[in-house]
Amino acid sequence: MTSKGNKKISACILSVGDELTSGQSLDTNSAWIARQLGLCGIETTSHTTVSDDQPLIANSILQLAVKADIVIVTGGLGPTPDDLTRQALAQAMDAELTLDQKSLDEIEKFFRSRNYPMAANNRIQAMIPAGAAAMANTNGTAPGITATLENATVYVTPGVPREMRIMFENQILPKLPRGVGVISHHVVKTYGGGESAVAAELEDLLTRSGPVVAGTTVADGLVSVRITSHAADIETADTQAGNVVEKICERLGTLVLGVGEDVTMAGAIGELLRRAGQTLATAESCTGGMIGAMLTSIGGASEYYRGGVVAYANEIKQHILGVDAAVLETHGAVSEQVSGAMAIGVCEKFGTDWGIGITGVAGPTGGSPEKPLGLVYTSLCKPGGEVTVKKHTLGDHNPREIIRQRASLAALNALRLELLAARES
Amino acid sequence: MTSKGNKKISACILSVGDELTSGQSLDTNSAWIARQLGLCGIETTSHTTVSDDQPLIANSILQLAVKADIVIVTGGLGPTPDDLTRQALAQAMDAELTLDQKSLDEIEKFFRSRNYPMAANNRIQAMIPAGAAAMANTNGTAPGITATLENATVYVTPGVPREMRIMFENQILPKLPRGVGVISHHVVKTYGGGESAVAAELEDLLTRSGPVVAGTTVADGLVSVRITSHAADIETADTQAGNVVEKICERLGTLVLGVGEDVTMAGAIGELLRRAGQTLATAESCTGGMIGAMLTSIGGASEYYRGGVVAYANEIKQHILGVDAAVLETHGAVSEQVSGAMAIGVCEKFGTDWGIGITGVAGPTGGSPEKPLGLVYTSLCKPGGEVTVKKHTLGDHNPREIIRQRASLAALNALRLELLAARES
Structure with a gap:
């Protein structure tokens, strides 16, 4: 452990919440915070999680403030009686909670801007230990708190990951000391x-x-x-x-x-399609729209993604995508023939260069010896009309959402490899 | 916090590893263990994570053994020089590490059965503090360790989730005292x-x-x-x-x-549609398929969800969903008129009882003073053809994926409330 006195700067992270100690929720905040601290050359030596128990929280804050230069506390700033972190910080500081008028104004403004009435219990969120300072919350009602305790600087943020992250980036990060190197x-x-x-x-x-x-x-x-x-x-x-x-x-x-941390399959494909000046449409059965949702997670996807059809019922495959009833009858909805016809159909209907057709057995029921759970056919209709098919077997023991996510990624990767090959040729 | 002496049994969990404290990996073991302990009536009062630092691990084990009846430690039992938990336990117990012949035999057997040569450094894994006992690892090389320290029983398991879980279930769970109730x-x-x-x-x-x-x-x-x-x-x-x-x-x-933990918006809607014997189709613009993906996350959704259209480009809204070009021109793609026409279009085209149409500005660019980021229109086409529209403002500061997720949930909730109202009438 990095001790105080030498030049290395150390941090400890404390998460608060019964839902965390009991294992009902997973703490993702501590790992995220540790990564941000690492980028500043600050080493995180421990994470601690305690339940919604005021003396326990107060004790933990004190103990960590003795050990580390920086203590980051998340959670327990909500408006309800089980939110006890501000009281615990006051206890650790041996200070009274006092009303911070600026914070109260901000909270009132937050509710006004959303046309919600402010509940009386939200007032507690504007209470700050005497000697501490509030940190504005631009994305929720609970302001953060910063204070000096022992030789440590303590930062308290809400536990809601999004509120915590924005507060950390805007209000804590700029104030952090930088470690050696x-x-x-x-x-x-x-x-x-x-x-x-x-x-x-x-x-x-x-x-x-x-x-x-x-x-x-x-x-x-x-x-x-x-x-x-x-x-x-x-x-x-x-x-x-x-x-x-x-x-x-x-x-x-x-x-x-x-x-880079923000690299995704959809982003990689978007980049390739944009450079090629080509367009794409999707025809999804088992993935139900997941491929479309992935593709459109990238801002500006409308440049290359025109849309798609979620063809969940067989009649939709037939009537909207033009899949031949005889093909559905002969080969079944989960077949390379149907995935191919879906890809061609959506390509023609949507007037795009590329078309994806996907059909499979996502479960949890519906598998058979010939067509087991996890069997997925993905077809690509390429510029010029050539169709390629890939068969994936994604595990008959996997849960539905895992099979669907893997199938979506596999389909998009098939497209990515074709786009890379087309770029080379 | 539950103190010793009364009848409640309390536990603390300690995870060891630089990859955890630095935030490169997420600790999922602690939440899992806490849930298992809860089922035995044992309350977990804290989780702690420390880096691969022998004195720090030793100190943490000692401190937790003073506070709790049961201390579960995971990680740091591997064969490499950064695995220091067994040395730390020996230090906390003030005991020497001694060779456990039975464990060594097991490790040698493990390698033989896999036809792998055993590396010399695996021998350290058979070392156990004097006074402690080994727990066999049926799924890896590192045996676990159990010892009494202060008044606590300490269990040390490998950090690999699968090895930890099997060891916990087979060797720790049967020995745990049952809490009162x-x-x-x-x-x-x-x-x-x-x-x-x-x-x-x-x-x-x-x-x-x-x-x-x-x-x-x-x-x-x-x-x-x-x-x-x-x-x-x-x-x-x-x-x-x-x-x-x-x-x-x-x-x-x-x-x-x-x-229940598995309750979702899509599941609640599925239940209502199934009971009503009605069907649904979706026409999505800004959500790009996310609503379809949510609906089809439920197995058996084909009973009530026939599919949908991702109408990302305006021409798709026109040509596939039959939205009037003049309406698009006059009111713009993000308007209550277009969302309404999308809902009606998909309902007619797919022959369903209910239709959802959604269009909005998801960002990060494309907002204007009249149509800011986060503005979303959701229309429902009801059985009989009546159309209702809801306007949501989901925050111009929110990231794209948050706006899309909130828009999807809000649209589905509008449907849920209509289905509930229809059930009552």
Whole structure:
């Protein structure tokens, strides 16, 4: 642990809430905050989670303030009786709660702007321990609080992730001291190789010690290679990391979607379609609109995505997409023939260069020995009218939403690879 | 906090790992363990996460052993130099690490059965503090460790979730003392009231002490009322909670989506449509398929959801949904007239009882003073053809995905309220 007195700056994070200690909700705030602190060269030495118990919260704040330079507390600032963090901070500071008029004005304004009546219990949210200062909440009613306790600076934010993040970025980050040197985090996002295959390919680059440390993680169907670089300044840290990132991208080739935390499959496809000046439409059965929702998660998607049909019922496949009744009858709704006809149909109907057609068995029921749960057919109708089909078997033990997400990503990746190939030729 | 000496049994959970404190990985073990403990009537009062630092781990184990009856430690049992939990436990116990022959045999067997050579550094995994006992790992190489420290029983497991869970279920769970009675968790999910309004309505029921404790949380746009019930047996706990749940549902009326962790907006609507024997289609612009994806997240949605059109480009609204070009021209794509025409169009085209039409400005660009970011129009085409429109202003400062998610939920809720009203009449 980094002790006080030397030049390293250390932080501890405290999360408050019965829903967290009991395991009903997962704490995602602490990991996010630790990553932001790392970017400032501040090392997080511990996370603590305690229940909605005032003396326990007060004690924890005090103990952490003795150990670390910075204590970040999230949660327990709501208006209800189980929200006790402001009272606990006051107790830890041995101070009275006093009304902060500016905060009360802001809360009243918040409700006025939304045409909601302000409940009487929201008034408590404008109470701040004497000697502490309020931090405005631009996205909710609970102002944050900052105070000095022992030798630490304590920041208290709401527990709602969005409110916490915006408050952290706008009001805490600019005030943080910078540690000796910086820790910079980089990420290469990939799709299509398993985590162990990616790790095996990169074995010599995945070092656990030295100035640049790298490892793999998996989330939302993508394998990320995370690179952490330690250096005296951000330029050196970024150059060190950049060299490793370049090697990783070279080695992994078309598995790489891009570099950066905000890289997504939909963004990578958007970029390729925009550059090619081409358009896309989707015809979805088992994914029910998920592919469209992914594609339109990117602002400005209307430049290349014209829309699609969610053809959940067979008659919709027939009447809206023009899938032949005989094809549906002969091969069944989950077949390469139907996915192909869907892709062609939506391409023609929507007048686009590319069309995706997808149909499968998402479960939890409806599987059969010939067409098991997790069987998905994805067709691409390419510019010129050629149709390609891919069959995916996504696991008969997987829950419905996992199968649907994997199917959506696999379909979009098939398109991405075709777009990459078209660019090369 | 539950103190020792009274009959309640309390637990603390400690997670170990730099990847956790730095925020590169998310700790999911602690929440899982807390839920298992709760089912045994054991209350978890805190979670702590510390980095791979031997004195820090040793200190944390000691401090938690003073506070709680049971301390569960996960992580840091691997074979590499940054795995220091067994050394830290030995330090906390003031004991030497000694070779456990049975564990060594098991580890050697593990490698033989997989035809892998055993690396020399795996031998450290068979070292156990004198006075402690090993717990076999049937799914990996690191045995767990159990020891008595202060008045607490300490259990140490690997951090790999699968190894931890199997070890917990097979070797820790059977040995756990049962708390006096059980703790059962219940949740009422609501939509449409802010958290403070819901809390104000339920003020007298949101008790922080006594056998039934209740509080509110917010996630994914829904406000959940969480009820925790303590009793000697599960029947009493459930009855106590059931009485409170009933009062909450009565008081909140149509705000309530349902009772249970798996309740969703889409599930509530599916239930209402299924009972009414009616069908639905969707016409989405700004949400790009998200409403369809939500509706089809429920298995068996094909019973009532026939599909929809993602009409992202204006020509698609015109040519596929039959929205009048003059209406688009006069009122603009984001208007109540267009949302209404989309709802009518999809209803007719898909031959359904209900149709949803939605159009709005999701951002991050494209807002104007008259049509700001976050402005969304939702129309419902009802059985018989009557069309209702709702205008939502979802915040010009919100990110695109938040606006789209809120717009999707608001549209579905408008449908839910109409379905409820139709059921009553």
